[in-house]
Amino acid sequence: MIKLNNNTSHRKNKIIDYVIIGNSAAGTSAAENIRKLDKKGSIIILTSEGYLNYSKPLITYYIAGKVSLERINFKKEEFYKCNNIYLELDSRVKHIDTIKKIVITVSGRKIHFNKLLIANGGKPIIPEIKIRKSSPRKVNNTGRLERNFNDNFISLENLNNIKGIYKLTTLEDAIKIKKYIEEKKIKSVSILGGGLIGLKSAEAFLEVGLKVNIIELSNRIMSATFDKEASDIIENTIESKGSNVFTNDTIEVIYINKKKIISYKLRSGKKVESSLLIIAVGVKPDTSIINDDSIQLSNGITVDNFMRTTQEDVFAAGDVINSYDMVLNKERNIAIWPLAVRQGAVAGINMAGGNKKYCGGFFMNSIEILGIPSISMGMANAENDMQKNVKILKDYNNERNFYKKIIVKEDKIIGVIMIGNIERAGIYAGLIKNKIDVSNIIEDINGEDFGIIQLPLKYRKHMVVGEGIEV
Numbered sequence: 303m304i305k306l307n308n309n310t311s312h313r314k315n316k317i318i319d320y321v322i323i324g325n326s327a328a329g330t331s332a333a334e335n336i337r338k339l340d341k342k343g344s345i346i347i348l349t350s351e352g353y354l355n356y357s358k359p360l361i362t363y364y365i366a367g368k369v370s371l372e373r374i375n376f377k378k379e380e381f382y383k384c385n386n387i388y389l390e391l392d393s394r395v396k397h398i399d400t401i402k403k404i405v406i407t408v409s410g411r412k413i414h415f416n417k418l419l420i421a422n423g424g425k426p427i428i429p430e431i432k433i434r435k436s437s438p439r440k441v442n443n444t445g446r447l448e449r450n451f452n453d454n455f456i457s458l459e460n461l462n463n464i465k466g467i468y469k470l471t472t473l474e475d476a477i478k479i480k481k482y483i484e485e486k487k488i489k490s491v492s493i494l495g496g497g498l499i500g501l502k503s504a505e506a507f508l509e510v511g512l513k514v515n516i517i518e519l520s521n522r523i524m525s526a527t528f529d530k531e532a533s534d535i536i537e538n539t540i541e542s543k544g545s546n547v548f549t550n551d552t553i554e555v556i557y558i559n560k561k562k563i564i565s566y567k568l569r570s571g572k573k574v575e576s577s578l579l580i581i582a583v584g585v586k587p588d589t590s591i592i593n594d595d596s597i598q599l600s601n602g603i604t605v606d607n608f609m610r611t612t613q614e615d616v617f618a619a620g621d622v623i624n625s626y627d628m629v630l631n632k633e634r635n636i637a638i639w640p641l642a643v644r645q646g647a648v649a650g651i652n653m654a655g656g657n658k659k660y661c662g663g664f665f666m667n668s669i670e671i672l673g674i675p676s677i678s679m680g681m682a683n684a685e686n687d688m689q690k691n692v693k694i695l696k697d698y699n700n701e702r703n704f705y706k707k708i709i710v711k712e713d714k715i716i717g718v719i720m721i722g723n724i725e726r727a728g729i730y731a732g733l734i735k736n737k738i739d740v741s742n743i744i745e746d747i748n749g750e751d752f753g754i755i756q757l758p759l760k761y762r763k764h765m766v767v768g769e770g771i772e773v
């Protein structure tokens with residue numbers, strides 16, 4: 303266990319004022335905001351990982367060689383020292399006793415808390431796939447040579463024992479994958495899952511010149527956030543450079559030899575040789591440390607607008623919670639970095655006695671595949687779900703790999719997809735977030751030259767403030 307802060311005053315106290323589980327977007331943001339209001343209270347951050355901290359959206363850029371390990375931290379060591387925050391690395395929480403207000407680590411340590419934040423994020427989903435290990439051929443009872451197969455299933459636990467199969471959700475995963483590619487001189491990689499993490503991985507592998515095979519269960523990649531036109535542009539781009547996208551398909555059996563992946567068979571029957579497979583079918587809130595029903599779960603942890611769980615003095619934020627989706631107008635899990643930071647800040651302020659409300663957020667993601675940037679936000683694929691009062695504006699140029707789609711419901715933008723040119727995405731995000739009535743500018747909002755100047759005057763004033771600025 304690495305202890306970053308030399309200040310051991312908390313050991314003399316029986317009760318720690320603020321215990322935070324998780325040292326990433328939500329956890330560090332909470333600690334920073336607690337310290338703004340409470341200069342003296344003891345703060346401990348516990349993390350199961352051995353790294354100071356790192357920007358999770360950058361781990362694929364580390365594989366691509368665009369970001370070094372030195373530059374992947376989003377908080378320097380001074381952050382913990384200057385704010386008197388005691389960080390415990392390699393300190394995994396096993397469970398929480400909400401009655402006695404104790405956090406119990408895997409090593410058996412008990413930490414008493416006054417206020418607790420659960421910000422331990424998500425956990426990768428590992429689908430049930432058969433592993434077929436071949437063993438040497440032996441003579442059977444009829445005198446013939448026969449190969450025995452020893453079937454098992456992949457799991458989070460046994461993934462480490464098979465060379466060439468990885469998940470990609472932590473910096474440690476990224477370091478292992480990069481090393482494996484370099485050492486084994488890997489030329490092609492298979493990715494199970496064509497969602498955000500799968501495509502982020504593909505972005506990195508294509509960047510370093512590997513061929514990719516993406517295997518996606520649904521009928522197109524990024525099906526949760528893209529529509530058909532958008533998915534087609536990205537799929538065609540990937541395939542035009544000699545890579546493959548297998549849709550409506552999944553891996554049925556993985557073949558292993560000497561504890562190493564050698565190939566796999568798709569449900570459609572195709573057998574693909576492979577020495578590197580990334581499992582990227584998604585993440586779900588990691589609620590495994592909660593084992594009593596005082597903290598209500600509904601997929602993720604249920605919180606109110608102040609990031610309070612249903613248990614007094616216990617707060618939660620980030621990928622582990624369900625929070626308000628302001629576009630869908632319902633609670634759900636939206637696992638993206640900026641929302642985790644914002645929720646962590648709200649939790650921290652309220653833990654320290656402040657009164658800050660979380661107003662909700664919406665999904666947004668951005669990827670660049672082989673030089674084609676893309677962004678989707680809000681309900682970008684909404685027309686099937688909500689036909690009523692929905693207006694769809696589209697601009698599509700297949701040859702230029704350009705696509706823009708704006709979905710307007712009851713005069714407010716609720717979703718945007720941009721492919722090929724993502725300039726001004728921030729303006730659309732602002733219009734969604736601030737629920738601006740666009741009825742007077744509806745003719746302009748899909749134009750390539752749409753910009754601040756076309757926005758309603760009142761909103762423009764709100765966006766741009768400062769002496770000498772006239773808009």
Ligand SMILES: Cc1cc2nc3c(=O)[nH]c(=O)nc-3n(C[C@H](O)[C@H](O)[C@H](O)COP(=O)(O)OP(=O)(O)OC[C@H]3O[C@@H](n4cnc5c(N)ncnc54)[C@H](O)[C@@H]3O)c2cc1C
Pocket residue numbers: 323324325326327328329348349350351358359360361362393394395396421422423424470471472499502588591619620621622637638639640642666667668
């Ligand atoms: C490959 C990849 C690419 C991504 N790209 C983007 C992107 O481009 N844009 C975007 O907005 N979002 C992206 N995301 C999502 C984004 O990274 C998450 O939404 C964000 O990291 C959530 O922050 P968090 O603090 O809730 O949890 P996490 O970042 O998951 O951190 C959880 C923390 O809890 C700790 N922890 C977990 N379990 C325990 C335990 N039992 N005991 C103690 N500590 C524990 C971990 O060590 C870690 O410190 C990406 C995610 C991945 C995996």
